[in-house]
Amino acid sequence: MNALNRHRALTTIWGSPQGWRGTATSVNHSDIGRRFIVAAFAFFAIGGVLAMLMRAQLATPGSAFVGPEIYNQLFTMHGSIMMFLFAIPMFEGLALYLLPKMLGSRDMAFPRLSAYGWWCYLFGGTILIVSLALGVAPDSGWFMYTPLSSKAYTPGINADVWLLGITFVEISAVAAAIEITVSILKVRAPGMRLDRMPLLAWYLLVTALMMIAAFPPLILASMLLEVERAFGWPFFDPDRGGSPLLWQHLFWLFGHPEVYIIFLPAAGVVSTVLPVMARTRILGYGWIVAALLALAFLSFGLWVHHMFTTGIPHMALGFFSAASALVAVPTALQIFAWLGTLWNGRPELKLPMLYLLGFFLIFVLGGLTGVMLAMVPFDWQAHDTYFVVAHLHYVLIGGFVFPMLAGAYYWLPHFTGRARVPKLGEAAFWLIFVGFNVTFFLMHLTGLLGMPRRIYTYPEEMGWTWLNLLSSVGSFAMAFGFALFAIDVALQIFMSRRSRRNPWGGSTLEWAMPIPASAYNFASQPHIEDRDPLATDPELGLRLARGEGYLAEARHGRRETMAVDITTGAVDHVVVLPGNTRLPIITAAVTGSFFLCLLFGFYWLALVPVAGVIALGWRWAWTLGWQEDLGRVSIRPGETALTHRETAGAPGWWGSVFLLVSDATLLGSLLFGYAFLWVVASNWPPPELIGGGIFIGLVAALSALAGTALTRRATSASKAGSTASASRAASAAMGAQAVVIAALMSVGITELPVPGSHAYAAICWTLLLYAAVHALIALLCAAFIRARVVSGHVSGTRTLEASVAQLFGDYAGAATLIVLLCVLAPAVLS
Amino acid sequence: MLYRLRVTITALAVGGCSGPLSTLDTAGPAAASIATLWWAMLAGAAVLTFLVMTLLALAFVRRPWRRAGGTSLWIGWLGVAMPTTILIALLGFALTLGERIIARPVPGVVTVEATGHQWYWDFRQPGANGAIETRDVLHIPAGRPVDVRIFSADVIHSFWVPRLAGKMDAIPGHLNVLRIEADWPGEFEGRSAEFSGAGYAGHRFRVIAHDEADWAAFQLGGRP
Amino acid sequence: MMFLARISAGLLLWAFGFSLLYALHGFGCEGGWHEIRIAGGMLFRWVMVSVWVLLCIAGLAVIWWIRSVPAGFERRLGFASALVGCAATVVTGAPVTITSACV
């Protein structure tokens, strides 16, 4: 097969149809990645317009441009849009687009999941923007502190929009995180050992793992608050045994890692672009990876630095202050690694480099003010003032937007296949850079002079007038800069001349392909021998196009890509990916209607979309797989490998593992809430509310154990090829899980007070419901396996589905036991 | 000449840093030590920024004396050892400073109660003839430590008198204590520093610090 | 999974120790341990300091243990994170010695 024919054949397999049909059905990572990026930029523009409105209002004292009702929506939506609809999706888009290309593979591990995440993001973002247009946008600040955001003080729909809309978007973030993790760990080009991965992949891996652990606390907190608002379960109400501080803990348990989740991908861009601009290799690869690991962990021990003024004793503040100071070390390490790289190389002042210089100045300042804020006494003064506004924009714009702009100019030729229009980009840079510093540098002083954040106006005599006026002027200069950037990009897309391949002389694999990239990325997948494949073999791209790599054969219309051993990068198996489908958009729409039902208070109606999601999920899993064995397939002349359904450790299995890890952090956060209230609230749980329930609890526990064991039995029977006993065991497992659900509910009904009466009852009920939902999931998994065994999809060799079902069965069992232990502990202890 | 310059700069700095809510125009021991911490950190930050920017600029000049360095110089010394040392020193300093500010039991403390409401503050303190209640104005004696016991009646607020001390939140269901002290008699601007809804911008109060005679009069119930 | 665990063992220990110290602090202040005096000091301080010291020793043990992992990238990474974890335990736990209890 010659290169052109191979191109045609692979495009038929990997491409998406033209027009709306293609838009609705494409699951290709380049398509989805591009959409994420464009949408995120659009949200950035909206958030930016809100910022301009705020700056217009604050330009003069006593201004009557907008009132507090509008202003409160402006800053809440500005913050929420920038954090949830711009920063996170922007990096997700970049990751989706770039990762497979940098890892030498053809797509992400779960293409349909990327598409689902995309639609969830789009629909959730739309809900938020529509609420803004209708004037009922959230208005309690982007961290939604209770009780201000509770029903008593925000009776309208505003807070619900935030809680439901953001949770909806969050689903997409967790989906992306799992996808990114598994893709990096498993779906790489053969030979790419972990220490041969491009640094950006390490950054994204660490970021994704952090997301898996950090988002559940927020999802949980949002659910609890929404339940409190909708049904009166008093998790955060101090009059009924709750605590407003619980919200703050859960929010910042997410919120602080969140800022590193935003920063790390951008830092990864710096580590990728900077060495190319300096015509050298990065200094201290291993050190940087170690620093990333340290950052990932430490950043989970900082959250209380957002709560230094809530009255927590000084010793505890000391722990968090120390951790916050320490986290600066791995960041400093990276700064000096980059400086050393520049010293070792011959840096050129091309446009991406210019943005990187801007990044250096701004981010270093932001980091230093961050260390200042980590010092408890200083934070007592600076907290919630404009000093913090200055700090957070120095790190977010300096640490995220500037590197992303550098990355944008660096990779745009890859997206468009074109070179940039001269000069415009430099002008935009200077406007943004100068405008930014005028706007935000002054805010440090404004804050020290006592201006609190989130006030819609201020009196003349405070002495903030000039500072604010200058900040507003600067912000408009910056806005022009961003507009110029958008124009520049548009010109490049539509008018500019074509660029040559690999215009910057980069050494990572995304440049080993013609640009703009084709749907399948690589006509054949490379074998990786070192960290800079293109530096050692500049002709690599051509050789791959000629088919001198893995999987050069386009066969059976299957989307095939290689999966490797996690550490060694040795060939593991071939992944056969699903093709274009409407399932993701339909499932996202149904998921969205669930959130809409809740938003408008149609709680019973919400059960319909729940059933819909279950049915669609079933179908989602059902449409994959084969009823016969594929056996070993050829991957390269003389080499064969199994396909993913016939091996252990397929991406789907790993994806389930990480999903459950995320799920477990959700349970962990819930248990933290339980323990927190127990310790913090006085007379908790109130002795008169504690019931018994040991006996029914034992029934639930035993049937949970039985359910787990039976699922395991079904799995092993199907692996052994005995269909009949597998399906019998699966049926029995379903029965056991049904008993678990019934027993859990009767513990609640007979032994617990109504959930609205006290936070203790509310949180115990939540725990029981958590366990019941997981028992239901395990039940469905068992039912699925039963059906698949009967239909012949699961066999002694095709074991993937059975092992996934076993994971969920095990988890449900463990979760039920833990929940029962916690719920019954007060009864046992008293 | 040098003296003139110094005087002008000081005047500028002081002028630029004054204001009714300025954290740098201090009038109490807690605020003063925090301001000292700030100026020290500012100086340190300036030095570090200068260092990084110089190294960055030098990367672009091509001179024979400029030699490339290895990981031990860039990462070991500059990236790890230097920041760790600085941070641990700073941390120790800040923690000991914090110990001096927190409301540890000391003799002679005056205790008052502050309750945040949307959008006013109620203050309550013992007087010679029963409790004295005031709204949006807090009376304290100058030169004596005062413990403010902070409550909230509705949502979260934060009690903040920047010229005297840092802030402390008023959280429903929790009691927090903040130590404040005014060095001299006078009026000090205070405000809530936690967003609390539509009336937040105007959620302000005043602290009046009395000399001994006025304080005695105040406690007798007479408004001085 | 084992790979991830090995390269982050030291940091996991830090995370555990950090949570433990914070939790003990909460329980201790709630349970009034700072009002109980034992052996010339308050019970609260004794508990916090000894747990902190034990955690630091455990951190050292992890460093020691990591040396048994086969040489290569994995060991270097594991070693670095064990060092960081131990150092972080020392630093983030240090406030137990100097700050006052439950104020």
Ligand code: HEM
């Ligand atoms: C385009 C230039 C930007 C301008 C002029 C701007 C301006 C502002 C201003 C004036 C505030 C304070 C509002 C107040 O407290 O009353 C604010 C808050 C905030 N900004 Fe920005 N901002 C910009 C970009 C960004 C970006 C890129 C991000 C994040 C990636 C961001 C994240 C936030 C957050 C999280 C808040 C806090 C919102 C809250 O208090 O609830 N901003 N911004």
Ligand SMILES: [Cu+2]
């Ligand atoms: Cu933080």
